[in-house]
């Protein structure tokens with residue numbers, strides 16, 4: 001993950017998930033005060049059903065001697081005492097994001113453009129596709145393109161190549177931007193929590209490869225899109241973001257596809273930005289999103 005400097009006091013984001021108890025906010029705030037921290041933004045949520053507490057704190061450090069390594073070392077015993085799962089990153093760190101795509105290029109195009117104008121805190125070291133149709137799009141942004149074809153026979157080798165790219169390119173996040181191959185259980189385990197998919201329906205409705213045809217056949221009045229973490233269970237992963245748009249009886253299935261494109265792009269880019277800003281915390285098969 002690439003960290004940048006700007007001359008202003010360095011800013012960090014701390015996220016916490018732990019069993020709920022009184023005094024967690026006090027514990028965190030005290031730690032920050034004792035380490036020259038000044039809170040800029042703080043959000044928390046108490047899941048009383050699961051008895052689990054979630055917190056995200058964006059803060060600056062006023063003493064230049066307090067480095068991120070010193071903060072992490074100092075916070076570790078505090079976290080252990082409260083059984084916290086935690087992350088501490090520079091607020092302007094950029095996630096190294098590998099994009100997977102098949103033939104539909106609208107989500108890839110949207111992510112490449114938003115990244116190029118600085119609207120997404122990510123770097124894109126490469127684009128991978130099981131087809132060659134979208135190579136020109138990656139090339140137009142000077143981003144390396146890898147063609148990894150997938151058939152039933154080549155799938156294990158294709159997935160091994162994909163994982164090798166994830167490791168060699170030091171990838172933090174994999175985005176399935178209309179990648180139409182089902183990832184194996186092993187690959188999902190290897191990518192656990194680091195892969196986001198855009199599904200072109202308002203889940204849990206219309207799972208599978210052809211949701212717009214299913215929507216047309218059902219005669220829906222809304223179509224939508226869902227960004228979720230990828231799990232071995234197809235289209236069942238924890239949902240990060242969803243949205244819909246109104247349609248009506250006059251639209252063909254092909255026109256529903258067209259109506260859904262913009263929704264898919266907006267939902268996926270929001271989910272990627274929130275993940276990259278460490279605003280999304282897992283809560284079992286659900287998420288807490290500090291927008």
Ligand SMILES: Nc1nc2c(c(=O)[nH]1)N[C@@H](CN(C=O)c1ccc(C(=O)N[C@@H](CCC(=O)O)C(=O)O)cc1)CN2
Nearest residue numbers: 179180181182183197198199208209231232233234235
């Ligand atoms: N393990 C997972 N892999 C993938 C998921 C997921 O949730 N878990 N999401 C899909 C994306 N997707 C829907 O959003 C989807 C993609 C593909 C299919 C499908 O049935 N594919 C067929 C081949 C279709 C083709 O070649 O065009 C197949 O793999 O046999 C269903 C849903 C991405 N992967």
